[in-house]
Structure formats: structure tokens, C-alpha cells
Amino acid sequence: MSLDMPKFSDLDALYSPDAKVATQMYEDPELFKLEMDKIFRKTWVWVAHDSEFPEKGSFKLSHVGLEPVIVVRDRKGVIHVMLNRCRHRAATVCEVKKGKTSSFQCPYHGWGYGLDGSLRALPYPEQYGDDFNKEQHGLQRLRTESYNGMVFATFNDDLEPLVDFLGPEVCRYIDLFMKQGGGFPVKVLGEHQFSVPMNWKVQLENTTDAYHFPVVHKSFMQSLDGQTEEIFRFLETGKGFVEDLGNGHSVMAMIPELIDLDENLDAPIPERFTDLAQELRDEGYPEDQVKKIVRAVGGAGFNLNLFPNVSFSLSFFRVLTPITVEKTDIRHIALGMDGGPAAANQMRLRLHEHFQGPMGFGSPDDAEVWERVQRGTKGGEDLPVLVNRGLVDEVPGTLGPRGHISAETGMRAAYKMWKGMMSQ
Structure with missing residues (x-):
């Protein structure tokens, strides 16, 4: 199927120049298939973090x-x-979610593969004849590149290098985000996964949407101490911004003073972290390192959204995986300090559970409204979805427009990239 089919020939009808999204974008299965081919098979897709592979065979x-x-x-x-996928009869060669191994073997007919995907052995190879070449029957490899521990893959061998796809501003924000290691490397502490009956783009829109925060996350705000609650009133202070970083990527800076965690380390330690700070002092950490670690525990002051499937959200990774046109899997990945103090990592996990966890105050509320968006698309199919908030006062940023903290600039960045890829 190609976009010159009449049904999808007019991309402006799906995403208009005045930033309106057609309901069809969330529920048309044929369009979904095109997206999987034209976007997810053609661009860099995030797959893992380097810390998840501490040893050979991981x-x-x-x-x-x-x-x-x-x-x-x-x-x-x-x-x-x-x-x-086994090169013989297509069976999966691994069903364990994670672990360590020396090889992979197909459970159907016993074809065995090395850690690099090469076909090492198969039963009774003589039945294939003398011209059978094992080198041509290894597992299909994807092009793989990394930046600062973030591992991406693509089926597209002609695609630009990963650092060019990300661009200098995205790389700068990734480097800033990784300062959450507090002087130690960032590592994955664990994750949880859940499914939401929604189109993948509903979640793509969410990560740089500050407008919803005081409404959807009212219960989270009520669960905070006064000092922390004041920090999260970023919509009222208006100090933040949302910026298009090119190639569908965007950043939402909610707490500008926490964009660079190495700045202003002499600021008073927040009340919620005073016990942690004392515990670190008791363990022998010098005061300058205590302040660096404590500041990092609270997370960065921005969300970074990378098209098409991963976001860096304050203190965790959020990964979306399209399943069907109306089903998306979400993974929330908790992050900590590799080699850092146990007390700091424990605090990171508690903060993660408070908002992102399945019993937290944040993510369950997000999932509820995502599902409601998908249900709402069943009515009024001629009514557009509006992502035009903030167009009236956008200003030029480094690479693209920059808008008010509540602007939908990030959504427009993603849909601009979506439109460009779907037109090719």
C-alpha cells in the first residue's frame, strides 16, 4: 500500500497546516500499517540502555x-x-525477557546461533546440499548505534548516523539528563510495563504536554509537601518553555533551574532530602559530593521527547511500543546510580513509585485519560483534534519554534516529522 492511494493522498487532511489532527489518525488500521513501514522501519528506534548489558552474553x-x-x-x-526469528521456519529463538546466555537456539528444529547472530550449527546439514552457506542464514541484524548509553536500531541501512538524527541540541539534553547519575554512570534499576487501549500517537503527544498537569495530576500535587508542590506549579510561574528540536524531537523545560544539575550546587538542600543528605554524610561522603548526589536524586527539570518511541521524563525513561492501531504497550524504566550509594538509589525508586509506579499518583491517571481520548474518537469523526495551543506567541528557538510552557509545540514537532516521513 502506498500513500498515492486516494485514501491517504492528502496528508493535509490528516494533519492540517493549522495544527489539526484528523480522528482517522488514531483509528485507521491501514494508516497504522503504513506508519509501521514508513516510520518504524525507516528511522532510528530506541531499544535499550547500555547498562542493561553489564556482561558478555547479557x-x-x-x-x-x-x-x-x-x-x-x-x-x-x-x-x-x-x-x-529463526531463519528456517520463523520461530522465535528467545522467549526470556532478559538474562545471560552463550547462544540462542531455535526450539523447533535446533538451529543454533551465536551472540552475534551467526548461524553456528544445525542438525543434519547434508540435506541442504554442498552449496548451503551458513554465513547467509544468520539472524537478521539491524543497524545499531548508541549515544551516551542509549541504544538505537534501524532496518534502514541508508539512514543518516544516529548523532545526526538526534542533532546537537538533543545530544546536549541527553548529556544533561545523564547527570542524574550524580557523578556515577546512570543505570537501569528496573521497569514495569502496561498496555493501554490507545493509538501510539496519543502517548507521543503527552510527554511535552504541560497543559494537562494540574488537571490530571491533581492527586499527585496534593500528595506533595508544600516545598515540592511549589516546584511543580510550573504552569503558574510561566518560567518554562517547550521547544522543537528538529526531526520530530522536542523538549519541555518545566523547572529551568534544574536543567543542568551541576549548576547552583550551593543551594539549600530541599527538606524532603535532608535525611538522605545526613545518611550520605554518615557514610563518609564529603559535603560537595553529598550536594551533587542529592540534587541528582530529584531528577532533571525537563522532559525530552525523541521521535518516534522514547522520552526522558524528569527521572525515568518512558518507551512506547505500538501493538495495534488501538493498543500500545508502555514501559516505565526506573534509573539510578551505577556504583552510587544504596540510600540514593532507594530514594530514586521511592520517587519513581510515587509517580510512575502502578500504584503511583501519576501514571495511572495518565493512562485513564489516554484511554478516554481513544474512546472519544469513536464519536464525531469529522471533528478534528486540536494541537494548535501556543501558536499565537511562539518565538524562534535554536532549531525550531519555542513556545509557552503550556504550548503544544512539541506535538507539532512530532506531527511535522510524521508528515515528512509519511510523504516519502
């Missing part, structure tokens, strides 16, 4: 769009991303 399962992949560190320390 692996995890992930997805690139609809396609299941294995991410693994081989014996030379190189990370590979390979299609989880």
Missing part, C-alpha cells in the same frame, strides 16, 4: 515497531540488535 528482548528483536552484548563487548 541480553534483553525489545521491539522495533511491531517486529520483535533481541538486544545482546557479544563476546567482544559489542551490542547487536537482531530479529527474533
Whole structure:
């Protein structure tokens, strides 16, 4: 199917120049199939973090769009991303979500593969004849590149290098986000996954949407102490901004004073972290390191949204995986300090659970409204979805427009990229 079919020939009818999204964008299964081909198979898709592969043979399962992949560190320390599909009869060669192994073997007919995906052995090979070449029947490898621990993969061998796709501003924000290690490398502490009956773009719109925060997350605000609650009243202070960073990426800076965690380290330690600070002092950490670690525990002051499937949200990674046109899997990945103090990592987990956890005050409310958006698309199919908030006072940013903290600039950045990729 191609976009010159009459149904999808007019991309302006799907996403208009005045920033209106057609209901069809969330519920048309044929359009969804096109997105999987034209977007998820053609661009860089985030699959894992380097810390998830501490040893040779460490692996995890992930997805690139609809396609299941294995991410693994081989014996030379190189990370590979390979299609989880035996080259013989298509059975998956791994069903364990993560772990450590020396090889992969198909459970159907016993074809065995190395950590680099090469076909190592198969039963009774003589039945294939003398011209059978094992080198041509390894697991399909995807092109794989990393930036600052973030591992991306693509089926597109002609795609620009990852750092060019991200661009200098995105790379700068990734570097800033990783300062949450507090002087230690950032590592994955764990994750939880849930499914939401929604189109993947509903979540893509959410990460740089500050407008919803005081409404959807009212219960979260009520759960905070007064000092912390004041920090999260960023919509009222108006100090923040949303900016288009190019290639569909965007940043929402809610708490500008926490964009760079190495700045203003002499500021007073927030009351909620005073016990942690004292515990670190008691463990022998010098005061300058105590302040650096404590400041990092609270997370960065921005959300970074990377098109099409991953976001850096204050203190965690949020990953979306399209399943069907009306179903999306979400993974919330908790982050900590590799080699850092146990007390700091424990605090990070408690803060993660407070908002992102399945019993938290934030993510369940998000999931509820995402589902309601999808249900709402069943009515009024001729009514557009509006993502035009803030167009009236956008100003030029470094690479694209910059808007008010409540502007929908980030959504427009994503849909601009969506439109460009879908037109090719």
C-alpha cells in the first residue's frame, strides 16, 4: 500500500497546516500499517540502555515497531540488535525477557546461533546440499548505534548516523539528563510495563504536554509537601518553555533551574532530602559530593521527547511500543546510580513509585485519560483534534519554534516529522 492511494493522498487532511489532527489518525488500521513501514522501519528506534548489558552474553528482548528483536552484548563487548526469528521456519529463538546466555537456539528444529547472530550449527546439514552457506542464514541484524548509553536500531541501512538524527541540541539534553547519575554512570534499576487501549500517537503527544498537569495530576500535587508542590506549579510561574528540536524531537523545560544539575550546587538542600543528605554524610561522603548526589536524586527539570518511541521524563525513561492501531504497550524504566550509594538509589525508586509506579499518583491517571481520548474518537469523526495551543506567541528557538510552557509545540514537532516521513 502506498500513500498515492486516494485514501491517504492528502496528508493535509490528516494533519492540517493549522495544527489539526484528523480522528482517522488514531483509528485507521491501514494508516497504522503504513506508519509501521514508513516510520518504524525507516528511522532510528530506541531499544535499550547500555547498562542493561553489564556482561558478555547479557541480553534483553525489545521491539522495533511491531517486529520483535533481541538486544545482546557479544563476546567482544559489542551490542547487536537482531530479529527474533529463526531463519528456517520463523520461530522465535528467545522467549526470556532478559538474562545471560552463550547462544540462542531455535526450539523447533535446533538451529543454533551465536551472540552475534551467526548461524553456528544445525542438525543434519547434508540435506541442504554442498552449496548451503551458513554465513547467509544468520539472524537478521539491524543497524545499531548508541549515544551516551542509549541504544538505537534501524532496518534502514541508508539512514543518516544516529548523532545526526538526534542533532546537537538533543545530544546536549541527553548529556544533561545523564547527570542524574550524580557523578556515577546512570543505570537501569528496573521497569514495569502496561498496555493501554490507545493509538501510539496519543502517548507521543503527552510527554511535552504541560497543559494537562494540574488537571490530571491533581492527586499527585496534593500528595506533595508544600516545598515540592511549589516546584511543580510550573504552569503558574510561566518560567518554562517547550521547544522543537528538529526531526520530530522536542523538549519541555518545566523547572529551568534544574536543567543542568551541576549548576547552583550551593543551594539549600530541599527538606524532603535532608535525611538522605545526613545518611550520605554518615557514610563518609564529603559535603560537595553529598550536594551533587542529592540534587541528582530529584531528577532533571525537563522532559525530552525523541521521535518516534522514547522520552526522558524528569527521572525515568518512558518507551512506547505500538501493538495495534488501538493498543500500545508502555514501559516505565526506573534509573539510578551505577556504583552510587544504596540510600540514593532507594530514594530514586521511592520517587519513581510515587509517580510512575502502578500504584503511583501519576501514571495511572495518565493512562485513564489516554484511554478516554481513544474512546472519544469513536464519536464525531469529522471533528478534528486540536494541537494548535501556543501558536499565537511562539518565538524562534535554536532549531525550531519555542513556545509557552503550556504550548503544544512539541506535538507539532512530532506531527511535522510524521508528515515528512509519511510523504516519502
